[in-house]
Amino acid sequence: xxxxxxxxxxxxxxxxxxxxxxxxxxxxxxxxxxxxxxxxxxxxxxxxxxxxxxxxxxxxxxxxxxxxxxxxxxxxxxxxxxxxxxxxxxxxxxxxxxxxxxxxxxxxxxxxxxxxxxxxxxxxxxxxxxxxxxxxxxxxxxxxxxxxxxxxxxxxxxxxxxxxxxxxxxxxxxxxxxxxxxxxxxxxxxxxxxxxxxxxxxxxxxxxxxxxxxxxxxxxxxxxxxxxxxxxxxxxxxxxxxxxxxxxxxxxxxxxxxxxxxxxxxxxxxxxxxxxxxxxxxxxxxxxxxxxxxxxxxxxxxxxxxxxxxxxx
Amino acid sequence: xxxxxxxxxxxxxxxxxxxxxxxxxxxxxxxxxxxxxxxxxxxxxxxxxxxxxxxxxxxxxxxxxxxxxxxxxxxxxxxxxxxxxxxxxxxxxxxxxxxxxxxxxxxxxxxxxxxxxxxxxxxxxxxxxxxxxxxxxxxxxxxxxxxxxxxxxxxxxxxxxxxxxxxxxxxxxxxxxxxxxxxxxxxxxxxxxxxxxxxxxxxxxxxxxxxxxxxxxxxxxxxxxxxxxxxxxxxxxxxxxxxxxxxxxxxxxxxxxxxxxxxxxxxxxxxxxxxxxxxxxxxxxxxxxxxxxx
Numbered sequence: 001x002x003x004x005x006x007x008x009x010x011x012x013x014x015x016x017x018x019x020x021x022x023x024x025x026x027x028x029x030x031x032x033x034x035x036x037x038x039x040x041x042x043x044x045x046x047x048x049x050x051x052x053x054x055x056x057x058x059x060x061x062x063x064x065x066x067x068x069x070x071x072x073x074x075x076x077x078x079x080x081x082x083x084x085x086x087x088x089x090x091x092x093x094x095x096x097x098x099x100x101x102x103x104x105x106x107x108x109x110x111x112x113x114x115x116x117x118x119x120x121x122x123x124x125x126x127x128x129x130x131x132x133x134x135x136x137x138x139x140x141x142x143x144x145x146x147x148x149x150x151x152x153x154x155x156x157x158x159x160x161x162x163x164x165x166x167x168x169x170x171x172x173x174x175x176x177x178x179x180x181x182x183x184x185x186x187x188x189x190x191x192x193x194x195x196x197x198x199x200x201x202x203x204x205x206x207x208x209x210x211x212x213x214x215x216x217x218x219x220x221x222x223x224x225x226x227x228x229x230x231x232x233x234x235x236x237x238x239x240x241x242x243x244x245x246x247x248x249x250x251x252x253x254x255x256x257x258x259x260x261x262x263x264x265x266x267x268x269x270x271x272x273x274x275x276x277x278x279x280x281x282x283x284x285x286x287x288x289x290x291x292x293x294x295x296x297x298x299x300x301x302x303x304x305x306x307x308x309x310x311x312x313x
Numbered sequence: 314x315x316x317x318x319x320x321x322x323x324x325x326x327x328x329x330x331x332x333x334x335x336x337x338x339x340x341x342x343x344x345x346x347x348x349x350x351x352x353x354x355x356x357x358x359x360x361x362x363x364x365x366x367x368x369x370x371x372x373x374x375x376x377x378x379x380x381x382x383x384x385x386x387x388x389x390x391x392x393x394x395x396x397x398x399x400x401x402x403x404x405x406x407x408x409x410x411x412x413x414x415x416x417x418x419x420x421x422x423x424x425x426x427x428x429x430x431x432x433x434x435x436x437x438x439x440x441x442x443x444x445x446x447x448x449x450x451x452x453x454x455x456x457x458x459x460x461x462x463x464x465x466x467x468x469x470x471x472x473x474x475x476x477x478x479x480x481x482x483x484x485x486x487x488x489x490x491x492x493x494x495x496x497x498x499x500x501x502x503x504x505x506x507x508x509x510x511x512x513x514x515x516x517x518x519x520x521x522x523x524x525x526x527x528x529x530x531x532x533x534x535x536x537x538x539x540x541x542x543x544x545x546x547x548x549x550x551x552x553x554x555x556x557x558x559x560x561x562x563x564x565x566x567x568x569x570x571x572x573x574x575x576x577x578x579x580x581x582x583x584x585x586x587x588x589x590x591x592x593x594x595x596x597x598x599x600x601x602x603x604x605x606x607x
Contacts, residue, residue: 051434055602073331073436081434087427091345103337106328115324122321134426148431151326158434184321213386 003065004029005156005188006050006207008214010059013042013049020045020065021271022212023059029217030205032182036193036299037209043192046209047160050190052080063156064188069121077106080154082145084161084192089133095120098148104153114152119147123177138165142174150181155182159191170199176298178202200295208302223298231263231274231290237283245277259286315546333437338445339452340398342419347448355414359407363461366400367468374472392469397484398560400462405495405552408454409524415453416503417516419446425511433601442593443504450500458490487559497586501591508598524548544575548587552579563597 007029013021021042035043048054051064052072052230061068066075089097095116102112106213120129123143128136133144149157163171179202182189193199199206200220208216235242236259243253243261250273252264263274271290278285348351372378374389432442466488470478476513503520510516528550531543544550557563558577 011506013387048602059374073438076434077436079434081431083427083430083434085427087431089422090426091422095588100337100341103329104334104432104437106331106334107324108327111326150321152323152435155323168589181321185323187321187323241408297510313472 003062005031005033005064006190007062007065008059009061010054011046011049011061012056013054015045015054019057020212021049024061024209024212026207026214026216026217028207029105029206030203030221031186032189032191032203032205034199034203034206034220035190035209036206036295037215038303039194041209042212043209043211044160046188047131047158047192050075051079051158052076078150078155080152080157082142082149082157082159082162084164086141087145088141089131091132093130094133094136094144094147095129095196095198095307097144098151101148102151105111107152113152115151118148118150123147123152124173138220139167139170139266142166144168146174148179154187156188156190159189159193161192162191163195164294171206175201191228196295196299206295207299208299210303216298218298218302220295229290230264231261231265231271231288232250232288233261233263233274233285234287235259235261235278235283235285237278238281239283240282242278244307245281246274249273251279323444334437335441335445336448338442338552339380339448342449343452345592346415352414354522354532355411356453358413359404360461362403362407363465365462366396366465367423367487369396370469370472371463374469374588382472389471392473394484394560396480396561398556398562400465401458401488401491401554401556403559404458404462405492405556407474408495408498411519412450412499413504413520416450416500417507417513419449420504420507421513421516424508426600429599430601439596439599442599445473446504447500450503451496454499455492459489459494462488462492484560487556491539491552491556494555494581494584498552498588498591501588501595503596505591505598506593508603541575545583547580548584551575551583554580555584565602 004027006026008024008026011021011024012019015312020175021038037043045054046061049056050061052075053067055069063075064078066078068075072312076212083183089100092100095113098119099109099112100298103109107115117129120126123146125143125147127142128140133141136144142165146159146162159178163174167175175198178191180187181187182202189202190226191199191202206216206218207214208218208221219251225246239255239259239261243255246253246263249269250266254262256262265271265274269287275285370388370392372382373392423432429442433439463485466481466484470481502523503516506516506519510519516607528544528547531546534543534546535541554575554577583603
């Protein structure tokens with residue numbers, strides 16, 4: 001049986017006399033796991049604990065079956081880590097920096113050099129690989145950090161706020177790269193981000209933290225599959241007959257003031273049928289909003305359920 | 314992950330042994346050091362005295378050359394314990410200067426831009442990291458202390474012939490042992506300073522200060538209290554005590570401060586304490602993540 005990607009058993013972490021993570025328990029089986037939560041929720045502490053930088057005061061955390069505390073070295077030999085903050089050696093050229101890191105991960109010098117070049121070209125910094133990393137722009141530094149995280153071919157890739165400081169095209173390119181990496185191999189991803197869109201586009205499971213506790217664990221694939229479609233309508237005309245006909249098709253309708261109707265569409269009912277009913281009943285549809293439950297809804301729900309009035313991300 | 318394919322692929326090749334991986338740090342540090350012309354010049358200069366000492370040994374063992382010299386009696390050329398004590402004194406001072414130039418940049422460069430988590434997120438411990446950096450200093454300072462001293466010893470043994478080598482073999486122990494404690498202390502102090510001070514010029518200053526200010530304070534303490542124990546803060550003096558005893562020489566030959574000696578075990582104790590203190594500082598500073606208390 002395959003080990004879960006991440007397994008948390010009553011994980012408690014205390015730092016500087018304060019409890020940061022309060023007995024986290026959960027199993028995450030997804031290949032790409034998103035880590036979400038407001039500032040100070042404990043995302044970075046969890047990542048640092050998984051990497052063995054912090055020791056649990058109680059409980060344990062396992063990644064691919066390896067305990068982060070007792071099997072730290074074995075676990076870190078499987079990991080590629082892209083930290084949130086600046087992490088580079090400014091005077092080294094990009095390719096030498098990545099080669100250096102690959103050699104520390106255990107690659108022989110020749111292979112490390114080859115992989116460093118490949119990683120640099122792969123992330124799109126091929127032209128800049130001989131420049132000192134200190135001269136790179138913020139976005140380029142992010143890509144260099146990604147290159148050093150993948151050069152040694154890890155089994156688990158931990159990305160802490162990978163799109164920080166990137167402009168929209170660079171962010172798009174990085175998200176595409178992350179998806180490509182995920183799809184090109186059996187690598188597992190753990191991505192922490194405050195941007196819900198980044199997580200939504202790359203992950204299939206989400207762990208939402210709040211105040212050092214698990215607010216929600218959500219399988220995005222299943223959620224997407226089960227997710228019902230919503231229509232938000234603004235209408236003029238015979239609302240009552242319109243909604244009763246829609247209910248006859250299996251829809252759930254909620255009528256608000258000024259002709260606003262929220263319709264929950266069951267599987268098999270298409271939007272064109274709504275238009276057809278409206279035409280039959282002489283109802284004008286002045287505005288229509290078609291949407292599914294997004295990660296944002298899931299996140300906000302999780303925040304509300306755990307009593308977060310200030311769902312700041 | 315071939316370049317032309319531009320696709321990610323996991324690495325499936327062989328890996329280097331874990332226990333020797335710390336040497337990667339050493340290799341890269343040396344590669345960086347030798348890019349600096351000033352460092353190369355400093356290294357060459359620190360080996361120049363060895364050439365003079367070799368010349369001295371050659372003359373001391375060559376009667377024909379001695380006769381050609383317009384100097385006094387030939388027996389002024391004596392290669393005994395005192396000569397090797399002098400060599401060690403000169404070479405350890407050269408090591409100190411080299412240490413002041415190299416030490417400050419070893420760790421600071423990694424800490425300045427937060428590269429430490431990248432090292433420690435790999436199968437690479439803090440011990441490996443310190444070992445890798447310590448090996449840089451160890452190899453470098455060995456190259457200017459016990460290695461040339463032993464080469465000179467070997468040269469003398471070869472030129473002197475007879476049983477000189479056997480009657481002087483005991484000198485190998487103080488050459489190596491005294492060099493090792495000096496190298497260890499210098500390296501650990503400079504690594505500890507490098508872990509705290511990021512600017513090279515300031516770090517070099519701090520290393521100088523850590524040797525000269527305590528020594529000055531110690532002498533003030535001695536003058537006020539009428540004692541000799543203030544010299545426990547003078548690391549160079551303590552080393553000279555150990556060196557003199559190692560070579561069976563009275564330490565007063567080494568300088569003006571040698572009359573009232575600090576006991577050798579106390580000197581050893583202080584130098585070892587300094588090494589341990591430096592390790593504690595390194596342990597406090599070399600963390601993948603800082604913890605804010607409160």
